[in-house]
Amino acid sequence: MPLILKKVLTIKYKKKVITYILLASISLLFISPILAIIINSFMGVEEITHHYPVFASSQSIQDNNQFMTMKLIPDMFTLEQYKNVLLRQFLFLKMFWNSVGIIAAIIAGQVIIALTAAYAFSKIYFKGSNKIFYIYIIAMMMPFQVTLVPNYLMVDRLGIMNTYRALILPAIFAPFGVFLMKQFMNYIPKECIEAAQIDGAGYFEIFFYIVLPMLKPAIASLIILQFIDYWNMVEQPLLFIDDALKRPLSTYLSIIGKNDFHYAFAASTIYMLPALFIFFYWECYLVEGIQLNSGIKQ
Amino acid sequence: MKMNLTRKWTLFVFLFPSLLGFLLFYIIPFFECGRYSLMDRSIGGSFVGLENYINILSNELFLMALANTACFILLAVPLTMFLGLLLAILLNQKIHGRNIFRAVFIAPMVIPTASVVLIWDILFHSQGTLNALLISLGFNVVDWLNSDKARIVMVLLYAWKNIGYCMVIFLGGLLKIPKEYYEAAEMEGAGSISKLIYITLPYLAPVSFFVIVISIINSFKIFREVYLLAGPYPHESIYTMQHYMNNVFVSLDYQKLSAAAYVVAGILGFLIYALLRWENQYSSFNI
Numbered sequence: 001m002p003l004i005l006k007k008v009l010t011i012k013y014k015k016k017v018i019t020y021i022l023l024a025s026i027s028l029l030f031i032s033p034i035l036a037i038i039i040n041s042f043m044g045v046e047e048i049t050h051h052y053p054v055f056a057s058s059q060s061i062q063d064n065n066q067f068m069t070m071k072l073i074p075d076m077f078t079l080e081q082y083k084n085v086l087l088r089q090f091l092f093l094k095m096f097w098n099s100v101g102i103i104a105a106i107i108a109g110q111v112i113i114a115l116t117a118a119y120a121f122s123k124i125y126f127k128g129s130n131k132i133f134y135i136y137i138i139a140m141m142m143p144f145q146v147t148l149v150p151n152y153l154m155v156d157r158l159g160i161m162n163t164y165r166a167l168i169l170p171a172i173f174a175p176f177g178v179f180l181m182k183q184f185m186n187y188i189p190k191e192c193i194e195a196a197q198i199d200g201a202g203y204f205e206i207f208f209y210i211v212l213p214m215l216k217p218a219i220a221s222l223i224i225l226q227f228i229d230y231w232n233m234v235e236q237p238l239l240f241i242d243d244a245l246k247r248p249l250s251t252y253l254s255i256i257g258k259n260d261f262h263y264a265f266a267a268s269t270i271y272m273l274p275a276l277f278i279f280f281y282w283e284c285y286l287v288e289g290i291q292l293n294s295g296i297k298q
Numbered sequence: 299m300k301m302n303l304t305r306k307w308t309l310f311v312f313l314f315p316s317l318l319g320f321l322l323f324y325i326i327p328f329f330e331c332g333r334y335s336l337m338d339r340s341i342g343g344s345f346v347g348l349e350n351y352i353n354i355l356s357n358e359l360f361l362m363a364l365a366n367t368a369c370f371i372l373l374a375v376p377l378t379m380f381l382g383l384l385l386a387i388l389l390n391q392k393i394h395g396r397n398i399f400r401a402v403f404i405a406p407m408v409i410p411t412a413s414v415v416l417i418w419d420i421l422f423h424s425q426g427t428l429n430a431l432l433i434s435l436g437f438n439v440v441d442w443l444n445s446d447k448a449r450i451v452m453v454l455l456y457a458w459k460n461i462g463y464c465m466v467i468f469l470g471g472l473l474k475i476p477k478e479y480y481e482a483a484e485m486e487g488a489g490s491i492s493k494l495i496y497i498t499l500p501y502l503a504p505v506s507f508f509v510i511v512i513s514i515i516n517s518f519k520i521f522r523e524v525y526l527l528a529g530p531y532p533h534e535s536i537y538t539m540q541h542y543m544n545n546v547f548v549s550l551d552y553q554k555l556s557a558a559a560y561v562v563a564g565i566l567g568f569l570i571y572a573l574l575r576w577e578n579q580y581s582s583f584n585i
Contacts, residue, residue: 019388026385027402030458033417034409054425067430068420117316124309132317139324141511141570142563143518145543149559150327152547157327173319203308232410234522239547253412254526268413279408283401286408290463291470293512 036070037272041081041265043074048081048262056261081266091244092252092267099231099248102164106171106230107223114177114222115215119207121178122185123193133182136175147174148235155240166240167248171230177222183292184218185211221289224282231275335556343553350557360558362534363542370449370520370538374456375513379506381457382464387498389465390472400469404462415526422451422527443528446535451527456520463516464509471505472498507577511570 040048049056052068085092120126121133139147151170160166188211196206234254237247244255249271256264279286335350337343354360385403389396406414421428422442429439442451479497488496521540524532530545531537539562546555 016393019391019393023388023393023399027399030406030462031402033414033421033458034405036417037413052420054423055419067425067433068423068427069430070420070427113316113319116312120309120313120316124305124312126309135325136320138567138570139320141515142566143515143540145518145521145540146559146563146566147324148543148547149331149555150325151323153327153330153552154323169319170323173316173323175320175324178316202304203312207312228408232412232522234412234526235544250410250412253416264416268416272409272413275408275410276405279401279405283404286404287400287466287469290466 034272036072037265037268039072039074040070041269042077042079043071043265044076044078044080045262047071047075048265052261081263082270084263085266085270089263089267092249094245095247095249095252096270098164098246099250102167102248103227103230105164105168107226109168109172110174110177110226111219111222113172114181115212115219116207117178118181118185119211122182123188123206123211124203136178140175140179144235148239151236152239161240162242162246164246167233167236170236177226180222180225180289180293181215181218184215184221188214217285217288220282220285221292224278224286225289227278228275228286331556331559334552335560337553339553350553351561354554354557354561359537360542363537363539366535366537367517367539370452370456370536371514371517373449374453374517374520375510377453378457378460378513379464379509382461382509383468383502385461385465386468386472387494389469400465403465406459407462411522412526415523418451418455418523418527444533446533448528448533448536452520452524452536455523455527456517459520459523460513460516464513467505467509467512468502471502475501504577507573511573514566514569 043051051071053066054068121129147170155161155166155170160169192210193206196210201209232250233248234250237251241247244251253264253267253271256267336345336347338346338349389399389403393399420426423429424439424441424444426442428442433439440447442448475497480493483493483497518540521538521544524536524538525541525544528536530541530548532541543555543558543562546558
């Protein structure tokens with residue numbers, strides 16, 4: 001009997017070990033590109049030129065047999081790249097603040113619009129609400145290459161091309177937020193609302209005192225999902241904004257040339273830091289948002 | 299009567315802002331696109347029927363882009379779903395550091411494309427790290443971005459970013475499967491493989507449909523990586539629908555652009571509709 005027990009235990013143990021090894025190696029694979037950027041951002045100009053001659057050296061004649069080998073530990077840790085980016089690159093800082101302003105406006109607007117509209121769709125019953133909501137869902141599922149065309153036409157018509165509003169307004173009214181908030185609101189029990197109605201609360205009171213407090217995690221989900229999407233936008237600014245000084249940071253890295261490759265890693269790191277921070281703090285809300293989003297038919 | 303009036307007024311206050319913006323930036327201009335797609339010029343043009351559509355559908359670049367996109371979706375979506383499911387099953391056990399692993403697998407989703415492209419460039423460049431590795435192992439150099447191998451690169455980039463997304467949705471689905479089912483199966487002497495085939499997979503079916511839909515939608519977002527990596531005219535094996543749209547956009551040919559948008563919207567709309575219909579039939583016996 002103990003022998004069998006021992007056998008079972010070792011099989012279980014082996015399975016566990018294999019699972020851990022598998023998970024650890026996949027994790028390494030997933031995270032190594034991110035780590036590589038961060039680690040490389042602490043290398044000095046010379047080291048970067050040495051390791052990535054194809055991108056970093058300005059010489060026109062290049063040795064075709066020279067390969068770029070990624071290095072995982074810098075010879076010398078230095079903040080040279082950061083100094084370069086933050087102190088000498090006027091455009092970088094300008095674009096960074098553009099990005100911050102644009103994303104703040106988008107998220108604030110989108111949260112307000114999404115909450116109010118979702119409340120109307122979810123808790124105020126009216127004729128045709130399902131049909132209208134269906135149109136929101138269809139629009140939400142279209143890839144941005146399709147929705148960009150109507151966005152562009154209207155931005156052009158309104159004469160707001162080449163302004164921040166060209167990026168902010170279409171994003172605020174994107175149907176995704178309404179959809180996500182409605183998914184969360186569907187979980188608020190009917191009884192809660194009915195009880196409040198019996199106590200004499202109107203739609204406004206119910207919205208502010210019952211629905212909003214219950215939706216705090218939902219709002220966090222919306223913020224992080226939207227942040228990921230719009231911090232990353234590249235096409236809209238390239239198409240809607242001609243003036244480089246008005247563009248967000250996402251377009252910076254695609255326009256810097258070979259002479260600037262020395263500090264590309266630091267620029268990349270700074271650019272992804274806000275996204276990483278939000279992710280570390282709100283990872284659970286991101287997961288919840290995605291999982292709820294998947295219950296399309298609730 | 300008074301109640302009814304308040305209700306209407308509230309409805310107006312809550313719904314109107316969103317509806318107005320949605321109509322203004324999405325619906326109305328979309329219909330305008332439809333009008334453009336049937337004309338020969340945007341200003342003072344005349345009605346030409348389906349000519350723009352016929353032009354597009356007989357355009358070699360457009361057809362190549364369409365074929366490439368379909369090929370990419372057929373390769374990338376099943377692969378990503380399979381790996382996402384695998385990770386979800388691995389993480390759905392009692393293991394230490396479960397949350398850390400989960401966070402690591404989702405992290406790529408959060409990283410902005412423009413920063414990580416730097417690493418892909420160094421990795422897949424013809425004089426890049428991957429080729430250096432291949433040479434040291436005694437293989438020949440591969441021009442990753444300028445040959446049909448580019449397709450593999452595109453699938454890899456997509457998988458890296460989207461496996462976490464699939465995994466999260468599958469994890470949610472796995473949590474919903476009642477534990478009693480597994481217990482009952484164990485009592486009957488079922489092994490882990492038969493539990494997987496007869497309990498886990500059927501119960502994940504409804505969620506899988508959604509993963510397919512989302513994966514298809516997300517596959518249109520991979521354009522950003524490819525564009526930043528290989529420019530507006532990449533090797534023809536990775537010239538996708540999105541490149542076509544983008545290049546028409548830059549040339550500001552509204553007619554072509556509108557017709558292309560309608561064709562893409564039509565194909566996707568049909569695909570999603572068909573998938574959801576299919577799901578309806580399936581999910582009738584589930585959860």
